[in-house]
Amino acid sequence: MTGVVLYTSPGCPDCRALRAWLDQRHVDYTERSVSDPRVADEAKRRYGVRVAPIVAVGERFLYGTFEEQLPRLPALLGLS
Numbered sequence: 001m002t003g004v005v006l007y008t009s010p011g012c013p014d015c016r017a018l019r020a021w022l023d024q025r026h027v028d029y030t031e032r033s034v035s036d037p038r039v040a041d042e043a044k045r046r047y048g049v050r051v052a053p054i055v056a057v058g059e060r061f062l063y064g065t066f067e068e069q070l071p072r073l074p075a076l077l078g079l080s
Helices: 012-022 035-045 066-077
Strands: 004-008 028-034 054-057 059-062
Touching: 004 012, 012 066, 028 035, 035 054, 035 059, 054 066, 059 066
Parallel strands: 004 028
Antiparallel strands: 004 054, 054 059
């Protein structure tokens, strides 16, 4: 699996849930905060959105609530 990037926002409950889910599965990731305007601009440029959470692996990505992402996370991350 290539590097996982998690775009988050301070105080975001879905970001917190996603972070916990990744940590429980020992998935290494780099966290980037969209509260930094440069990171928000990067997210918009790369993924078309500035909302958090966004989980990106290479060119593939998911965004939306934790519950919306959950069914597709294992496949995105190469987990069984």
